[in-house]
Amino acid sequence: MPQVTLTVNGTTHTAEVEGRTLLVELLRETLRLTGTHVGCDTSQCGACVVHIDGESVKSCTTLALQANGASVTTIEGLASADGKLHPMQEAFREYHALQCGFCTPGMVMSAIDLVQKNPQGLSEHEIREGLEGNICRCTGYHNIVKAIAAAADVMHGKRAEIAPAMA
Amino acid sequence: MYDFAYHKPTSIADAVKILAADPDAKPVSGGHTLLPALKHRLNQPSALVDLSGIAELRGIKREGDTIIIGAMTRHGEVATSDIIKSAIPALAHMASTIGDTQVRNRGTMGGSLANNDPAADYPAAAMALGAKFQTDRRTLAAEDFFQGMFTTALEPDELLIAIHFPVPKKAGYAKLKNPASRYSMCGVFVADGAAGIRVAVNGAGPGVFRQEAAEAALSANWSPEAVAGVKQDPDGLNSDIHGSAEYRAHLVTVMTKRAVLDAG
The missing domain is CATH 3.30.43.10 (Uridine Diphospho-n-acetylenolpyruvylglucosamine Reductase, domain 2)
Incomplete structure (x- = not known):
């Protein structure tokens, strides 16, 4: 069987896979990183979004072998070793940007890519458009949008900490 | 799988x-x-x-009055390229409307063109701008490359290498997205460029096609009003749960007007 070697959240892994093995299958079933979810399995819903070399991709529509040699970041790789959450995770918590939480890992990974690609800042409309590839069936998106705006301020150095949801 | x-x-x-x-x-x-x-x-x-390990398939460059885009260049790169934004802003804008961010981070121009989905965006731009398709063995004009639904002139073992877009005087694009799938129900790309004035339609028919009545109207008078009276024949257009052929024929006129407005 073909071998794939990739770095996931800073650790290098080598695994035997089939040609058809999806990246999300390698992450969840071989590496047991089950924070990345499979929702629709048709590249619509975005629950499976991870970063490959810093860019958000749908891991249900990427072959494990296509990620050979790449650096992959999953939701498990965002918090620092001491448990301090990434600003986007902290903002999702502060703004209660989830209900059931199934879409949340993908939302957070997509949101980080969106904020990183827009250092000039994002309007509410741009955040909503930027979430086109992620579907949430619980919240109606309002708190997700607020959380991303709050996290963007911290990620771009405008604030030291996430602005409180209730001022 | x-x-x-x-x-x-x-x-x-x-x-x-x-x-x-x-x-x-x-x-x-x-x-x-x-x-x-x-x-x-x-x-x-x-x-x-x-094909992602072949470095020469990737990249965007300008040579004189031509923009050359490697087949493996991703939609996100087309959408954000300064070269394309300054030379053919309508093409960069078109790329920014394909799928979602994650799709644009993976999907490629060459892949989309070689697949020739009737609802794909790029074929209308390639046809209207008079793009040339460079393969590993020959160069094809857009009108020879596209051969109907999911069909191109490519041989099974033939690879698209790069697409050459002549820089137009002006160009514009407008489409009506299906509200659920966001695919083009009808998209129209208009261009005034090296190939003359061209109007190309995606989403409405079984493959990209030129709207010659609109081209004639715009050649006489480049304005949205000039194409307002253009009637697209619904015969042969797509008819499905999303819209009838007559509805799509109506959209051809509406999207052509909007594309001319977009081009300015």
Whole structure:
């Protein structure tokens, strides 16, 4: 069987896979990183979004072998070793940007890519458009949008900490 | 998904050699159409030939009055390229409307053009701008490359290398997205460029086509009003749960007007 070697959240892994093995299958079933979810399995819903070399991709529509040699970041790789959450995770918590939480890992990974690609800042409309590839069936998106705006301020150095949801 | 062998060649010659030796092997670029199709078992290739290891298939450059885009250039790169934004802003804008961010991070221009989905965006731009398709063995004009629904002039072992877009005087694009899938119900790209004034339509028919009455009207008078009276014949247009052929024919006129406004 073909071998794939990739770095996931800073650790290098080598695994035997089939040609058809999806990246999300390698992450969840071989590496047991089950924070990345499979929702629709048709590249619509975005629950499976991870970063490959810093860019958000749908891991249900990427072959494990296509990620050979790449650096992959999953939701498990965002918090620092001491448990301090990434600003986007902290903002999702502060703004209660989830209900059931199934879409949340993908939302957070997509949101980080969106904020990183827009250092000039994002309007509410741009955040909503930027979430086109992620579907949430619980919240109606309002708190997700607020959380991303709050996290963007911290990620771009405008604030030291996430602005409180209730001022 | 059925299993398959996986190859990742680093040269065009090696990729073509693998494809020529195995008629059931298929090239894969971003894979965002092919992998979903394989999951549905609509196709059973013996092998996938991943083109992402071939550096010369990637990149955007300007040579004189031509923009040359490597086939493996991703939609996100087309959308944000300063070269394309300054030379053909309508093409960069078009790329920014394809799929979602994650699709644009993987999907490629060459993959989309070689797939020739009737609802794909790029074929209308290539047709209206008079793009040339450079393969590993020849160069094809857009009107020879596209051959109807999901069909192109490419041989099974022939690879698209780059697409050459002449820089137009002006160009514009407008489409009506299906509210659920966001695919084009009807998109129109208008251009005043090296190939003359051209109007190309995606989404409405079984493949991209030129709207010659609108081209004649715009040649006489470049304005939205000039195409307001253009009547598209619904015969042969797509008719499905999303809209009738008559509805799409109406959209051709409306989107042409909006595309002219977009071009300015």
